[in-house]
Each structure stands twice: as C-alpha cells, then as structure tokens.
Amino acid sequence: MSQHPIRNILIVGGGTAGWMTAAALARVLPQDFCRIRLVESDAIGIVGVGEATIPAIHDFNRRVGLDEREFMASTNATFKLGIEFVNWGNIGDAYMHPFGTYGRDLNGVGFHHYWLREREAGSAVAFDEYSLPYLAAKRGRFGLPKTEADSVYSTYSYAFHFDASLYARYLRGVAEGLGVERIEGRIIGAELRPEDGYVQCVVLENGSRLDGELFIDCSGFRGLLIEEALKTGYVDWRHWLPCDRAFAVPSDYPGPPDPYTRATAHDAGWQWRIPLQHRMGNGHVFSSDYSSEDRAAATLLDNLEGEPHAEPRLLRFVPGKRRKMWRRNCVAIGLSGGFLEPLESTSIFLIQAAIMKLIELLPDSTMPAPVVDEYNRSMDQMFDEVRNFIILHYKQTARDDSEFWRYCRNMSVPDELDYRMRLFGKRGVATHRNGELFIETNWIAVYLGQKLVPQQYDPRADCLGRDEVSKSLASMREYLVTAAEAMPAHGTTVATHCAGTTALSS
Numbered sequence: 001m002s003q004h005p006i007r008n009i010l011i012v013g014g015g016t017a018g019w020m021t022a023a024a025l026a027r028v029l030p031q032d033f034c035r036i037r038l039v040e041s042d043a044i045g046i047v048g049v050g051e052a053t054i055p056a057i058h059d060f061n062r063r064v065g066l067d068e069r070e071f072m073a074s075t076n077a078t079f080k081l082g083i084e085f086v087n088w089g090n091i092g093d094a095y096m097h098p099f100g101t102y103g104r105d106l107n108g109v110g111f112h113h114y115w116l117r118e119r120e121a122g123s124a125v126a127f128d129e130y131s132l133p134y135l136a137a138k139r140g141r142f143g144l145p146k147t148e149a150d151s152v153y154s155t156y157s158y159a160f161h162f163d164a165s166l167y168a169r170y171l172r173g174v175a176e177g178l179g180v181e182r183i184e185g186r187i188i189g190a191e192l193r194p195e196d197g198y199v200q201c202v203v204l205e206n207g208s209r210l211d212g213e214l215f216i217d218c219s220g221f222r223g224l225l226i227e228e229a230l231k232t233g234y235v236d237w238r239h240w241l242p243c244d245r246a247f248a249v250p251s252d253y254p255g256p257p258d259p260y261t262r263a264t265a266h267d268a269g270w271q272w273r274i275p276l277q278h279r280m281g282n283g284h285v286f287s288s289d290y291s292s293e294d295r296a297a298a299t300l301l302d303n304l305e306g307e308p309h310a311e312p313r314l315l316r317f318v319p320g321k322r323r324k325m326w327r328r329n330c331v332a333i334g335l336s337g338g339f340l341e342p343l344e345s346t347s348i349f350l351i352q353a354a355i356m357k358l359i360e361l362l363p364d365s366t367m368p369a370p371v372v373d374e375y376n377r378s379m380d381q382m383f384d385e386v387r388n389f390i391i392l393h394y395k396q397t398a399r400d401d402s403e404f405w406r407y408c409r410n411m412s413v414p415d416e417l418d419y420r421m422r423l424f425g426k427r428g429v430a431t432h433r434n435g436e437l438f439i440e441t442n443w444i445a446v447y448l449g450q451k452l453v454p455q456q457y458d459p460r461a462d463c464l465g466r467d468e469v470s471k472s473l474a475s476m477r478e479y480l481v482t483a484a485e486a487m488p489a490h491g492t493t494v495a496t497h498c499a500g501t502t503a504l505s506s
Helices: 016-030 057-064 068-075 111-120 132-138 164-178 222-229 295-304 347-358 369-395 403-410 415-427 440-449 459-463 466-485 490-498
Strands: 006-010 035-040 078-080 082-086 093-099 157-163 181-184 187-192 199-204 209-211 214-216 234-236 243-252 263-264 269-275 280-286 311-316 321-322 329-330
Touching: 006 016, 006 209, 016 035, 016 057, 016 164, 016 347, 057 157, 057 347, 068 164, 068 490, 078 490, 082 132, 093 132, 093 440, 111 459, 111 466, 132 466, 164 181, 187 222, 199 222, 214 243, 222 329, 222 347, 243 295, 269 295, 280 295, 321 369, 369 403, 369 415, 369 440, 415 440
Parallel strands: 006 035, 006 214, 035 181, 082 263, 214 329
Antiparallel strands: 078 157, 082 093, 187 199, 199 209, 234 321, 243 280, 243 311, 263 269, 269 280
C-alpha cells in the first residue's frame, strides 16, 4: 500500500484534453481523497481538432459514465461508420476504411484471400461491397448494432462526429459535478524545485501561484510545462509526414448527414469533411514545403459544399511527439505531448490512451522511475503504431501529378511499416501485434483500398471449388445489401436518438 498517495493534482489547460483528463481522474479519485484543479483562461482559444472519432471512444465514455443520448445531443453529434478516402491511390479512386468486418471466412481462411482469388479470375466486385458498414454508409443509413453474435448487425461498430468545443464544455460539467475545481487565469510561467527540478507551481498573470504534486500539461502545442519549463525536447516526423499546416472552417450543412468522415487528397495534402447536426466541419491539411498558405486556403474554400461561416483559421504544427511525455512530476496529454494529423481520426483516441495509461500507472508522490519509464514506453509505442498507419496512406500511392505525391511515394518508411507492406504485398498477410489499435481488417482496408494487391493469396483458398466460392461470395453480398437497405436513414436515427439544437431530415 502506498505510503505517499497523491493528494493534489493540477491540470494546466482546458479544452478537450484538459476536461477529458479532469473527468476521468475525478471518476476514479474521489474529491475527499485527492484535490483535482484545472486552470484555464477564457482568453485563450481552443484548437478543437478531432471532431471525428473511432469506436474506442465508447470505452472512455463508459469509464466516465456518460449517457450516449445526452452526450450526443449536447455536442450536436452524428454517427460514424468509417472514413472514406478519395483520390489517395490515384485521382478518381475512392474506398472506405469501415468499422466492421468484410464478408466471412471460409474453411478457416480469411475472406480477403477468396476475394483475391475471385479478382484474379476476373471478378470486378470491389472489396468494399462485402462490408456492411460501407454499404450502409454510402446509402446514408445507420442503425445501432445488435449484441446477438449470430446477427449480421453485430459485425460492425460505430463512432461519432461531434463538436469538440461542445464536448469539452459537456465534460467540464461532468468533472465539476465530481468535484473538480476550475480556476480562471492566464499562466505566465512555472517554478521548479531547486533540489530536483520538479515542477513546484505555476504562476498566473495576477501573481497567484498554484502548487501541486502531479501536474498534467494540457496546454496545447505550447507545452507550457513539458517543454517551456522542463525542456524535454521533441521528435520531428516531418520526413515521413510532410504536412505541417492546416486550415479549418465550418460551413453550412448541405443536406442529410452522412454517417462517415471523408478525407479527400489534394495536390499538397488532404481535406477533411465531418458532418455534424448543426454544421459541416472542414479542413485542409497541407505541407508548407509544397504549397503556400494562400493557395491552401483557396483549395479549401473552393471545395466546400456550403457557404463558410468564417474565414479559414490556420494551425501550424510539427508532426511528432515529446521525447518523454512524462518527465519528473509532469505528464503531457493532448497536443502538448505530440501531434499526428487526424487522417484516421486518432487525435481524441491518443488523448484517451494517455489518460487511461496514467490511471493504470497512477503513482504515489515519489514518482517511481519504473512507473514513469513504463508510461513513456507505452505511449511511444502507441504513437509509433498510429504514425506508421498514417504513413501507409501516403506511401502506398500511385499519384505522380505533383511534387508532393512524388515525394511521398518515393520516401523511405520506418522498418516496421516496410516489413508489413512487403509481407502483405507478397502473400496477403496483414500482420499486427496483440493489443495494437489497428487490427487485421484495418490494415487490409487501406492496403487493398490503395491497391497494394498481393502477388499471392493463401493457397488453402484453392481447396474450395470455383463455383462454390463464387456462389458464397455472391450470397454474402446479396445478404449484406439487404441488411444495409433495411437500416433506417441516418438522419432519422439521429433525430429519434439524440437530436441536438438543429432538427434533421431523413
């Protein structure tokens, strides 16, 4: 049993990262056991990226005790079945990374091997056509999954699109209800203990000082504690992920909400499209080495489906992470810990992963070195995994229409990613490690979507006759199409389940 429990935690910065951290910590640390305070300034804007999520968000919401209907209504949320990628392999190409399975395995052999066999024999049916979430998403339909294992409606999951600033506001209410104390104030610096360099307190503009035993840095790109005070250092990944700027702008809602995110590749980056109940979220992520800011802003505005609500807002970032996300008595969570572009909607997940790992390894006030080391090891591994999956989208392209895409297709990649791509390209094996965020079906979706077609399929797929396989695949597709068309319209589900401030039509 710990003899030195932490009794005083100070979270520096609000926004999504700060209030997610506050709510989660307050749920496991009662206010009579540990004092949790959060200091933020209304004068400092919130970046607000990460409006699109992945299914892992359910784990966080459950841990904090959120009611799904209330949370969605409070954040003008819609449902999400996957991410559509347009123009990534070649201009005109489109595929989806769905939150679900493809077809079903036959005779103990993965479905994609039978699809590859049929493709080799002349079949023109796209791989996406065997995915229920894809078929539903492209028809504008969504129904909540079933729990019965034998139901086709148990073969997919879902995530959310929501307004990140409203999510932070909603979580603030949850956290304060659990005893978190919010302090309004602008931080101008921090003081370190002279004997060991630990953070002793932060200093506010009004001269007051806020102490703590454990400090959580959620100050955004600035890294007020982890970098400005502790000089931790940063690992720059621009040689693999050359995009380092983004313009963001909300726009009018053009019609019924699509239950999926769209990422459209342009000549020096890509554009996100995120449908909420009250607006469309849009942004253009680009490389300043291959596009001017004026040109990038024009590209974004020229490709909106509705009228913009404001001038595009520019965000500058360096893809990468801190050399240590936990140093001394400070843990960096959110943008202060690192940033990976939201191509696979992982921004909020990385915040969630950091919070859950901190709770799992919650130290006593002595900050044991093995605990700190394990946290840093785990978060380094998580960032590396997500980084490699994002790099795959850039590397596996046939585009040569711009200098940006020629750089991406010819760049060297991390050894682990190179190995995985070569293994799939040769034999169709989508390797991954236990516990990784992205599993076999996730990798297969992007490999095949961007036309990394294996030279060989599993030879065991030849054990079944051609007619038997063809009939099985045709039956699967027919069954999935019927199931998709039986779902209600996405707008109808939102309106009856979680309507927010704006009514939706089906």
